[in-house]
Amino acid sequence: MRDILLTVIIVGLLPFILRSPRIGAYVWAWISLMIPHRAAFGFARTMPFAQMVALATLVSFLFSRERRPFPVNSITVTYVGLMLWMSFTSFFAINTWDVVFDRWLFVLKIHVMMYVTLMLLRGREQIERLIWVVTLSIGFYGIKGGVWTVLTGGGGRVWGPSGGMAYENNALGLALVVLLPFFYYLHQVSIRRVLRLSLVFCIVAITFSILGSQSRGALLALAGMAVFLGFKSNRPALTTTLLACCVAAAVLFMPDSWTGRMKTIENYDEDVSAMSRIYTWKTMWALALDRPIVGGGFVVNTRTVFAIYAPAEGAGAYKGGQSFVAHSIYFQMLGEHGFPGLGLFLLLGFTTWRRAARIASQTKDQREYGLWVPLLMRMVQVSLAGFAVGGAFLSLAHFDLIYYIISFVVLVDATLREQNTAASATSPSQASPAIASTP
Template sequence: MQALFILLVWSVLIALGLSAPFVLGLAYIWVDLFRPQDVVPVVGQLISISMITAVLAVGMYLVADRRDPPRLGLLTVLMMVWAGWITLTTTWALFPQDAWWKWDWAFKTVVFTALLPFVFRSRIQIEAALMVLLCAVAAHVLPYSIKGLISGGAYDRPLGLIAINAHWGGEGSTLATYAFACLPLVAYLQRHSLIAPATGIMRYVYMAAPLLALAGSFATFARAAVIACLVWAALTWWQSRRKSLLAVAFVAAAIAIVPLMGERWVARISTTLEPSQEESAHTRLIVWGWTIDFANQHPAGGGFNAYHANFIVTPGPDGVDIITEARAFHSVYFEILGEHGWIGLGIFAALLAVMFFDMWRVRRASRGDPELEWLGDLARALSHAMLIFMAGGAFVGIAFYPLHYYLFAFAVCARAALQRARRGVAVAPAATDPGADPAVAASRHLPAWRIRAAGTKDPARRTAHGQG
């Protein structure tokens, strides 16, 4: 029954995509993040759902949707350089079979997300992509939240839709990082959504999102959850105009949630400040030290899954040596350093730096312009989401999982939307009947970026959004 329902949802998206090609891009985001083939494994046995969706999305774009592509920018160029470098390092990988297996999905992640800005051009399309991303993530976080509130959660135990401790939806640290990284995007939609404005029941959905993310993330017992939560709270507090009230709300939420997690949660999280007192955290530090030495000897990296080469002997407390062998990197940065060397780490750092710079430029260009307020807030939300990912990702090896690559893609979309606005090309949906009201009809003679965004008090202008 589950398989039939998932295949029905996928089929509907594919059918809609044949008439509106950007929907196929939405379908790929849903498949990539929700992972129906892992939620219901029989789906993956019946059909190669990911490959078919990707081929259709690219094919329909090339055949029917090559309108107003974004200008080539440094961020896109760096994405292609990054894809090329990880391919090159795979040719000299220490463990070729494992390396090419990981390259197969990592390369697809990088390349396909680099193509998404060509598909999502208008404000509505960008918003639809954000909503699909958030719904896919929420589908995995929500079961953790419910079970965490009921039972208090547990470490290294799948509590979500994926029954194994794998992929982002089944691995606690990754799920916690994703949950908090998505909250700035939720806040953006709460303020600017045209598809699901914060009225009626949606108002309460937006308000509940931080609490559900908090409960679901803490239920994983992952230390990364606390780090990501602190960064999200700091960014939210800094941007708030009611700092005292928000600080009280944060304290109240902590007082309510922490006791529900139980003493085991407190005992595990307390080791964050003293990693040498906990075996898992201490081993992680040892592996990070080995990775730096390894990268110094292999500046171009050891290829994907190079961690299989580590063999570390350390003295134990009872005088017996402790052997650490083939332990994963457990960090985005050390994963990149070990697999792709100092050169790869430099390319990835450049990607982050260029994204933040581009989003700063978008915010600066849209400041003071009510028509582009949504774009400035989107740029800020993407920057904050990436900062939260960077904090949580420091403790889990997810350098080639999809979320942050989608953030790169949406950053390119935001920059392209600003460029289109400057050229007078519309970036939001058109009025259904522009001749029905004189004020709306008059707006046709104005540049599209000067048409007031939805949410204004002028009802005539609420519908005056030109389609990109």
């Protein structure tokens, strides 16, 4: 029954997508982040729903009047440059071409659909629709996991959607940390009391879900994000106090097994998982020093790479030629795409942060934008801070969620630019003499 219902919904949306590619942008975000077909148990589980939606969206996009020019600013220039550089380094990859090409194609699909989204959505209504879709697509697992954590007393781990980048408990924990600021944003801009109360429940449940993931990296990211969220909110003192009380209460609720696992952060040298990360980071660093420009290309977690670049002092602990993923967005980009790739990746985050700060400053006194744009831009900064902290321990440099968050800034910036251009074109100084002289 679940397979039939899901198939009917997605296939039924295709005609609407062909009429309006904007609907396709929303549906693609939903499917790529939530991966709803993985919750089915029959034929729908392996159906290529994402490819179907992407194809319908691209066909509609090519013939639609909804298409806007690609927004050009410091963020998008860096963004496109990063994708081009990752494509360039693929020609010098260490791994076999078929493996590298599959990974490159996977990453390309994410960014191409993101570029399409940037050319379709404008205005507060459309941007907030995208925010709702993004937050609820992964937030669904956080809400469900938070309830499960409370009901089970925190005795198990919370997992994400099967087959997605947020499936692992650590990845889901970080994804929920990154999304919490946008639940707060939606709570602040919502008018209906029932909706605001529902969002408060979501925030509390997701906090329990983050702790229930038993991810030490997510815990650190949650702490860093909470501090930034307190300072960036409309009421810093009140919000910081409420957040501290909420997190403290959730931590006290967790069992001793959870507390013991979190305490291993202090004694990382006695934890096998933590030491494997350090062992891998040293390997990625040695790889980058040997190939500083192009790195090792996509998929460097192979025995060949570790046999060449792994440190000798750690070889005894990892017998059998073991290899590990980078376990860090920074070492992942460094090992795969060299110092230029890491530089572009960091520059993308920096330019997004700066652009968000500038937009917030420019619109805070404007009647049309002051009620939502500054708050949204501050929440983007809070989310980026959480990702920067938690991402230091996870290989999520190609996670499409963070690029959606970057797109919020680009879409707001494009909206402001286009509306300012339209206002300048219709101002009295630009009007014809007959119109300008009319009383």
